[in-house]
Amino acid sequence: MLELAIMIEGQDDLNWPRWKRLARAAEDLGFVGLYRSDHFTNASPPEKDSLELWVSLTWLASHTSRIVFGPLVTPVSFRDPVFTARIAAQVDDLSGGRLTLGVGAGWQEREHTMFGYDLLDVEARFARFEEGLRVITGLLRSEERFTFSGTYYRLQEAILLPRPARPGGPPILIGGNGPQRTLPLVARYADEWNGVYIPAGRFAELNARLDELLQAAGRAPGEVRRSLMTNIQFGRNETELRALPALQNRDVDDLIARGIIVGTPGAVVEQLGRLAEAGVQRVMLQWLDQDDIDRLEAFAATVLPQVQGRP
Numbered sequence: 480m481l482e483l484a485i486m487i488e489g490q491d492d493l494n495w496p497r498w499k500r501l502a503r504a505a506e507d508l509g510f511v512g513l514y515r516s517d518h519f520t521n522a523s524p525p526e527k528d529s530l531e532l533w534v535s536l537t538w539l540a541s542h543t544s545r546i547v548f549g550p551l552v553t554p555v556s557f558r559d560p561v562f563t564a565r566i567a568a569q570v571d572d573l574s575g576g577r578l579t580l581g582v583g584a585g586w587q588e589r590e591h592t593m594f595g596y597d598l599l600d601v602e603a604r605f606a607r608f609e610e611g612l613r614v615i616t617g618l619l620r621s622e623e624r625f626t627f628s629g630t631y632y633r634l635q636e637a638i639l640l641p642r643p644a645r646p647g648g649p650p651i652l653i654g655g656n657g658p659q660r661t662l663p664l665v666a667r668y669a670d671e672w673n674g675v676y677i678p679a680g681r682f683a684e685l686n687a688r689l690d691e692l693l694q695a696a697g698r699a700p701g702e703v704r705r706s707l708m709t710n711i712q713f714g715r716n717e718t719e720l721r722a723l724p725a726l727q728n729r730d731v732d733d734l735i736a737r738g739i740i741v742g743t744p745g746a747v748v749e750q751l752g753r754l755a756e757a758g759v760q761r762v763m764l765q766w767l768d769q770d771d772i773d774r775l776e777a778f779a780a781t782v783l784p785q786v787q788g789r790p
Contacts, residue, residue: 481755481786484512485775486551486708486763489535490520490590492527497769498535504772505546508779511787512547513539514581514708514763517554519590533566540574549579551673551708551763552654555611556585556604557596560632563611564618564648565639571649572641579671581652582615584608605660607631612651612668619648654708656681658688666692671704673763678738679750682707683757706761707754712741715777725767740764744781751786 485505487493493515505513517532532550539548553563563582571578584604585591591598599607610629617625617634624636643649650670655661656677662685665672672689674682682705690700712734714720720743726734734741740750740762754762766775 481751481759482511482761483751483783483787484514484547484761484763485510486765487513487515487769488518488521488765488767489515489532490518490527490529491767491769493530493535493769494528495530498530498538499542500772501766501769502539502543502546504775506543508776509783509787510546510779511761512549512579512763513543514549514551514579517550517552517558518587519557519594522587522589533570536578537570537573540570540578543574543577547577547579548574549649549652550581552581552583552652554583554585555608556591556598557594560611560614561618561634561637564615567615568619568639568643568648572644576645576649578649579652580615580649581654581673582608582612583654605664609664612653612664616651616668619643619651650704652706656685658685662689662692665689665703666696666698669703671706674705674707674759676709676738677707678736679753679757679759681738682754682759686758704760705758706763707738707759708763708765710739711747711764711766711778712739713747713774713778713782714743715774715781716743719774744778744785747778747782748785751782 487501502513519529520526532553567578567580585598588598610631614627614632617627618639624638625634626636627634651668652671652673653665653669654673654675656674686705693700693703712723712725731741740747
């Protein structure tokens, strides 16, 4: 059965009233989870409200009881992996084991320049990311003291206490579509792979490649959850759909071919069904209009029962 969650861009005018309203909607309407990005700002002006990631997730952990949640994704480029592991373990414990720890290499140049963080070139960025993954997994998954000496991080007999309530800590998610860099890291370190903005056919290809990499690493394909984050453009009817700002002067078929979900309830259910056939187990629907709870409620009423049933 395909699971549906909401994904919010945390740098795109997210503030406390909006976050609290969205959390309540996700919890009450039957979505399986609520995820958000981790950015200081958008890739281009103007500047907007940007609610801090871990503060917002800590609030979520203690003010919801059912939904899973986490970052999509938090980068090691401006978050030290030691603190990421430590905070994540404790937020997961606070929530009763509902956090998924999504981590990434970082990509957005503007925020790194603005706040003085070194993004690095792509090769070095991924080398640092792998070191960060080794630090995070070493601290969360091992009961023994952890020593590591790398180019970017060094630890000497380090241990996190208290130990995570969940053995191994929260599951680790790695997002991205790269078959050369990202998927091999998923096969070595992740509990979940999150594809980004790709159609069902391409997801199926990468999914099969990940199976091969997992088997080569001595892991069973079933050890890694498969999910997808993509944008949703939903309307209760054709009139509402065509009035959406994102669809103005845009070719709907082209958007769908690029992996964006577009349509009224029947069309959306059909597109989600193709994703499920391609191996997607959970879809994080990027909901950009954070104030449009009415349309989110309509989506939950018309689409959720046909796709995942009721919680």
